[in-house]
Structures are given as C-alpha cells and as structure tokens.
Amino acid sequence: MEIYLDANATTPVLPQARQAALFAMADAFGNPSSVHGSGMRARVLLDEARATARRVLGAASGQLLFTSGATEGIQTAVLSAMKHLRQRRNAGEAIPGCVLYGATEHKAVPEALNHWNNLLGLGLQVLAIPVGRDGRHDLEWLRAHVGEAGLVCTMAANNETGVISDLDGIAGIMKGSGALWLVDSVQALGKVELHLRERGIDYAPFSGHKLYAPKGVGMLYVREGAPFTPLLAGGGQESALRSGTENMAGIAALGAVLKELETGTAFASAQALHGYRAMLAQALREAFPGVVFNAPFEISLPTTLNVSVPGLSANTLLNLLDAGGIRASGGSACGASKAMPSYVLQAMGLPEWQTASAVRLSFGAAERLEMVSEACRRFRACGDALRESCRSPLPATQPMATEPITRFVFDGACCYVAADAAARECVIIDPQPELAGQLAQWLRCRGCMVKAVLDTHGHASSSPIPREAIGNLIKGKSLGWPQAAEEIRVGAYRLTRVAAPGPMGSSAIYLMHDAKGPRAAFTGNVPAQAASGSSGDGKASASSKALEEAIGRDTLLLPSHDENDRFATTLAIERAPQGLPERVEVNQADISQWLGGSVLPILVDVREAYEERMSPLAATWPAAASGAALELVPLSVLVNRLPKWRALADDVRIVFCCRAGNRSAQAARTLRRLGHAQSYSLAGGLTLLSAAEGVPSRPRVVAA
Ligand code: PLP
Helix, strand or coil: CCEECECCCCCCCCHHHHHHHHHHHHCCCCCCCCCCHHHHHHHHHHHHHHHHHHHHHCCCCCEEEEECCHHHHHHHHHHHHHHHHHHHHHCCCCCCCEEEEECCCCCHHHHHHHHHHHHCCCCCEEEEECECCCCCECHHHHHHHHHHEEEEECCCECCCCCEECCHHHHHHHHCCCCCEEECCCCCCCCCCCCCHHHHCCCEEEEEHHHCCCCCCCEEEEECCCCCCCCCCCCCCCHHHCCCCCCCHHHHHHHHHHHHHHHHCCCCCCHHHHHHHHHHHHHHHHHHCCCCEECCCHHHECCCEEEEEECCECHHHHHHHHHHCCEECEECCCECCCCECCCHHHHHCCCCHHHHHHCEEEECCCCCCHHHHHHHHHHHHHHHHHHHHCCCCCCCCCCCCCCCCEEEEEECCEEEEEEEECCCCEEEEECCCHHHHHHHHHHHHHHCCEEEEEECCCCCCCCCCCCHHHHHHHECCCCCCCCCCCCEEEECCEEEEEEECCCCCCCCEEEEEEECCEEEEEEEECCCHHHHHCECCCCCECHHHHHHHHHHCCCCEEEECECCCCCCCECHHHHHCCCCCCCCCEECHHHHHHHHCCCCCCEEEECCCHHHHHHCCHHHHCHHHHHCCEEEECCHHHHHHCHHHHHCCCCCCCEEEECCCCHHHHHHHHHHHHCCCCCEEEECCHHHHHHHCCCCCCCCCCCCC
C-alpha cells in the first residue's frame, strides 16, 4: 500500500468525482451551448456544478466561472485588476504606484504580476509583503503600504507550510484602501472557511486537483462590481467571461466533490484531521529525534506538516520515506548535489539548515484513520532503519560494517572518512561543520576512534568539526597532521601527505595506501586538471611529474567539492581529452534482454543501507531470481568498489539502480569515465520499476 502524503501537490480523484466525469463523458456528453436535448443535459450538469460551488463558497452574488485551474484564475484576476489600473491612468487619473504580494505566495502570483505588468506597460513596482517567523503577513507593513497599492495578493493558506493567513486582519486593512484584493484560495478550500463576500475579497482562484477533482479544472470567484477582463475571448461561453467549450468532465467531477463537501461523508471533520496530525507528529518525533516542525500548528492547516530533521538532508529523508512507500515532497527544490533552500521558509527567516532540509508531508481531507496509522507505523520503521544504519542519534542494536572510505556530502562539498574496520581507527578529511552530528553518529555507532582530522586546504588543525561533537572519540591531543610525522597509520592503512601544486600555497593532498600501494588520493579543492598539470596538450609540467610519481597515474582522486557529480577521477583521465558525458540510461527491456544473454549483467543498488532496509532490492527486482548478481553498494562507499569494477572483463555489463535514477547515473558515468564502457543506469530508477511489472526473470545462462 502506497502512503500518499503529497496532497498539497495533487490529490487522487474521488470515486464520486470519477463517476460524475464518466457520466459527463458517456451520458451527458453534449455541448452545453447546444440547444437540443444532448446539449441541455450537459447544461443542467454545468448549472448544477456552479450552483453547488456558489453555495459551498458562500458566493451567492458575483461571478463564479470555471477555468482550467488556479494558474488561469490568477492570470485572469491579475489581468483584470491591471487592465483597470491602465484604464484609469489612460483617463488621466493618478494611479497607485505598486502592487503587493505575500512573500510566501505560490510562484504563479508574482510571475503573473510581473508578466502582466510588463505586457500592459504599467511600470508598477511589484513588492513582496514580508512575513513573520510564523509565516503570517506583516500586517503593519501592509498597513503602511496599502495606500500606494493597486492590487494586494495574499494567499489563504500556504502550500508548503500550511500556514493560514489572518484574512480578517488583512480585510480590516484592505477596507476603504481602494486596492483590489486577490486571495489565492487553492489550499484552503474544504479546510478553512473563506467568507469571500463578508471579507470583501475581489478575486479568489481555486484548483480542482488539490481537492480530489481531476487536473485541468478550477474556478474563479469575482466579487460583484470588481473589474473584469476576459483572458480568453471567443465563442462567449461562461457568459463571455471565459470563452472555449467547457471542460465538462472536469466540471462535473468538481461539482461532485463540492457536493461531497456540502452534504457528503467523504471528507473528515476538522476534529478528525487535527487528531491525524497529532498522531503523525508523535510518530515523527519518535522516529526522528530532534525533528523540527517549521510552522506553528495553531495557525496551520491540520493537513500539512513541514519538517526538518537535524543531520538529514531533504533528499536523504525523501529517499528513505520513498523506500518505505511514503510519497512526500521537498519543501525545497532539490538539485543533484546542492539543495535549493525553500523561499517560503527563507521568507519566514528560518535557519539555513531548516530551509535547506525541509520536507513537506500533506494529506487530503478525505483520508481515513487506517492510512494515518499505517503512515505512523512506517515512519517508525524508517526511524529504525536509520538507527541501524548509524544515521540516528539513537544507538544501533547491531554493529555496522565499515568500508575503508566513506564519503559524506553537504551542499556539494565532500568529506571523507578513511577507516580500518578491524582496528576501529579512522582519519577524517575535510569535514564540514554541518556534518558534525552525522559524523559523530557514524563514529559512535562503529566505536571508531579518530586519529586525525585533516584539511586539504592547509588549515593545519583548525578543524571545523567541534571537538565536543566527537569528544572522547579523538585519539591524541591534536586534530591536525601530527607534528614532524611522515605518515599516519590507520590500522592496516597508511596516510601520507603531498604538497599540492597551484595557487593554494599551503594545500595538501593526502594519500591512502594499502599493502599494494596508493588506494586513493584526497585532493581537496585543487582542480583535478591543475593536479594533473595538464597544459591542455597532454603534456605535464615538472612539478606535476613529481606529483604523478607520488600519486600514481591511475590512483583514484577524490575531490573536496563535487558540484558536477564527477565523483572520482585519475591523473591519466584528466590528461586525456574529455568528450561530452555519454548517455548511460537503459530501460527494463534492455536489461531483460541482457539477462537472457550468455554473460549476465551485474546489478548494483547504490541506495543507502537504510533505504535498502525499507525496500530490499531482491524483493523489488525479480531479476534476482534469474541468478544475476545483485550487489548493494551505497553511493557513500562506492569508491571502494571502483578498482574491482574497473578490472571487469570488457563484455560484463554493470547496471546501477537507485530510487529515481539520479545517483545510479552518477555511478555509471563515473565508472565509464574510469574506463569500463559497459556501465549503465536504470532509467527512472526502482520507483518506476516497481510501479510496472518488474524485469521479467530468465533462467540463468552460465557464462562461457
Ligand atoms: N496556488 C497555490 C497555493 C498552489 O498550491 C498551486 C498549485 O500548486 C497553484 C496556485 C497553481 O494551481 P494549478 O496547478 O491549478 O494551476
């Protein structure tokens, strides 16, 4: 069972709405503008839906037109208000100099304001109304500026945080101001009373798909007497306010949802919704100690929880939840390696870590207790998975395996732990202060002592990781390179230091050696090309020749910054001309075919251990049954396997997979660049695989 906690993005279509849409398509399929029987049957549906909407919204007067969604409603309202301002200006009147919008508004609002402002040549200032720490508009600021405003846009409830605006407070300020008022009501419908008429709201757009109707249908309320300009002109439908043949299936479905809101039993009571939120919040607190709720519950929709967990990036938490079958979304847009902080949380002035790691959990008002109970159970299971993978402040019950090199990434910056599992010793290279908690968990969980904290940028012992964080896990007094030491021994490994060439005078490269020779070089932020000394024509300078002797042409170079997800390289690769990155994606059909071939591919799951715990690859991917080798090699320790995979025979295909295909593509591209051409990534990741049939298994064909 999938636990869908992304209702603020969209909702499934209510069965009653589906039925109504089918009826509109199959039985009342006529054009509501036709005057014959078929058309009239459709007209009845249309009129009924509008009448229900008027009752539910308390909008007996004014216009209520059906649109394609809220974005269209917003455009229509903004165009109407701005066209009115232009008319006044053209008539010689002095018009206000600005339009205002809440700083946490959905992007559709400021984008529409700027678009129509430019298109109509108005030259108005488009100003954001600041919000307080609680996410609510700064009413004093609004009071001070409303006199200069031609239009004020304040959403009813925020889509990221669920914060409900103080519409009564705003209404008090708007009264008599002369400014028009647009209230984006998308997230509030069905959850908050809007009192459109009483509050004197001029425009209120709605979207069907946020409330169990299909995508592509919405509504716009326009107060009686408020200026109006149609966005679409044509056949005169919707009383010529919005031309174009009506989306009857969508309108009928939306009508059915509104009917349910009015008299049905599909939606839970406000009390039940508050109870569900309390259950979810408690489960989150237990599963993720230290979890922070980014908006005050007292003034938020009970259906939206915006959370940040210390030490867990939004991507990490989303990957984990997804593996647990919980669909949620980032409170911020997450790039491959750099998290884009949420502008909503930034506007609220929340600390950077909260804005960058926020995850939104939102459920629909038609959810039932069973779903909520199951979600709570899975949160707890996710918490256990983190704990057993040393990613929780709570102690693991079983010892965790330790690879020689583990990579930690924060905002594109990479930190490495070079460890010997048997000796329980390690060295930390280039830690970020933000990783302190995570590193401390990692060390404590494995009982691993720190012999040194090294910095490739040359700041000898100025470790950005606070001593308190790892306290009694530090061996010796100094955190930096031990004075006068030639090398640091970490169990069976040795670490040596090489001065790095280039502009960073005091930079150092650290080399990790095993019994066979150099295993990896931590190159810091010395660009790989500079480290290689390549002049572009493949020739290396004298100093880089010395470096090559120390490092070796084929040793893996691991950088301290990896914004481009290159992961690892070698001097030899850096000196060779580099082409454009190749496509590495393959689909299930390709893999099925290879599974029937004479040389079976190797399938590698690069998800982290806590994800695999929640959804084991063998269960997701029936290819396991075919006898193909399945390996779990999390991206954080991938570097340890690269030498083995580079040595594979040319005809052995290696297919990486992960949740959505991003991390596996990184792994495949890295291995390809390092010389193994038959490296691939499962397009779309396991998410699509499990949604489909899975890869058909084939009998094992023994390799010749
Ligand atoms: N306003 C808010 C608050 C929203 O959440 C959304 C959708 O995410 C929109 C506007 C845009 O709605 P639609 O997708 O119907 O155009």
